[in-house]
Amino acid sequence: MSANLKKDLPWESSILGILYKQLFVHPKPLPTRPSLNGRTAVITGSNGGIGFEAARQLFQLGLSRLIMGVRSQASGDAAAEKLRAEFRGADIQVWLLDMADYGDIDAFARRCRDLDRIDYVILNAAMQSSIFKRHHTTGHELVFQVDYLSTALLCMLLASVLKDQSRVGAVTKPPVLTVVGSDTMYLSKFQAAGPISPRMDDPTGYDRMRQYMDSKLLLMVFVRQLARQVNPDDVVINVCNPGMVAGTGLGKNGKPNPSFAEKHVVPVFVKALGRKVESGASVYVHALLAEGQKSHGSFISDWTIKPYAGLMYTKEGQDLSEHLWNETMEELGFASKGIRQLFS
Numbered sequence: 001m002s003a004n005l006k007k008d009l010p011w012e013s014s015i016l017g018i019l020y021k022q023l024f025v026h027p028k029p030l031p032t033r034p035s036l037n038g039r040t041a042v043i044t045g046s047n048g049g050i051g052f053e054a055a056r057q058l059f060q061l062g063l064s065r066l067i068m069g070v071r072s073q074a075s076g077d078a079a080a081e082k083l084r085a086e087f088r089g090a091d092i093q094v095w096l097l098d099m100a101d102y103g104d105i106d107a108f109a110r111r112c113r114d115l116d117r118i119d120y121v122i123l124n125a126a127m128q129s130s131i132f133k134r135h136h137t138t139g140h141e142l143v144f145q146v147d148y149l150s151t152a153l154l155c156m157l158l159a160s161v162l163k164d165q166s167r168v169g170a171v172t173k174p175p176v177l178t179v180v181g182s183d184t185m186y187l188s189k190f191q192a193a194g195p196i197s198p199r200m201d202d203p204t205g206y207d208r209m210r211q212y213m214d215s216k217l218l219l220m221v222f223v224r225q226l227a228r229q230v231n232p233d234d235v236v237i238n239v240c241n242p243g244m245v246a247g248t249g250l251g252k253n254g255k256p257n258p259s260f261a262e263k264h265v266v267p268v269f270v271k272a273l274g275r276k277v278e279s280g281a282s283v284y285v286h287a288l289l290a291e292g293q294k295s296h297g298s299f300i301s302d303w304t305i306k307p308y309a310g311l312m313y314t315k316e317g318q319d320l321s322e323h324l325w326n327e328t329m330e331e332l333g334f335a336s337k338g339i340r341q342l343f344s
Helices: 005-010 017-023 049-060 073-086 102-113 142-167 182-186 208-227 259-271 275-291 315-332
Strands: 040-044 065-070 089-098 120-124 178-179 235-243 300-302 303-307
Touching: 005 017, 005 182, 017 182, 040 049, 049 065, 049 120, 065 073, 073 089, 089 102, 102 142, 102 315, 120 142, 142 178, 142 208, 142 259, 142 315, 178 275, 178 315, 182 208, 182 235, 208 315, 235 259, 235 275, 275 300
Parallel strands: 040 065, 040 120, 065 089, 120 178, 178 235, 235 300
Antiparallel strands: 300 303
8 A cells, every 4th residue: 555655755754744743643543442362473572662562552452472582581581570460361472582693583483383373473673773883693784684684584484484374274364464664764865776785784984873764764675575475365564663762772772982962962852752652562553453454565654554765666666676685585595494485
């Protein structure tokens, strides 16, 4: 459906439009209040912030089982105990997942395949960094690694799991996989021409927000391309944006010696404009439960389906999509045997 919303792009992608939505667009209730009794959700990065709150909101709707994909066992266990105290009898499992480690991602997906059913997946883990850092194994810049490459890998692997479960009748309606994106993709100036990884891995002129925006744009381009190869009768795949949310850990990878503005002005700005964590999490829940198959391959923000970034409506954007897919398959072929055959 995002494919048909180009006419809305000028407002949605404008600074004024983004600020207006932050301040004046508020959560919408679900069209109907579903019962999630007997259903299973997998949420990465769910030990705190928006991911944790999304888990709470799903349990409030009767969710039976939650798989928490977290990097720290201690923080995951602590979060699980908080949820168990609030939702007696809930089945909550804490599984370790390092989104910077391809082996970890592959192992996590294989564990998911052993579950009898998965109804909902939220790929929430992400990061920003003010400092250019390379991954010690892959050599890629760390934000590009985690926010794009690793997320793309887990997205494909879990989409394959969900597709197989759907086809054997483990679930009665198409499971939903939502990947957390950002409306900052509208502000990305990423150029379609040229190899992608070398540009994302270039430390020259590295900028924290530019790298984050570009990574989120690439993620949206990738998910759209993936969705074209997956039948929404099997799995619904979409991207959702919680907006700017105050009190999350997304920006914790800051400079050792931040400037006055970074230390004092930016936090005030985020606090003034940022949504409550509960509001941000409700966008995740909306993406899972409210939009259905029409959201397949689309971008959900402000509790409705929104247009893609402008580049994605152009011939250059289509060329980027195909080039990105091929480059990503080449990269991830080293990480998981048979990755090219999953969605060929």
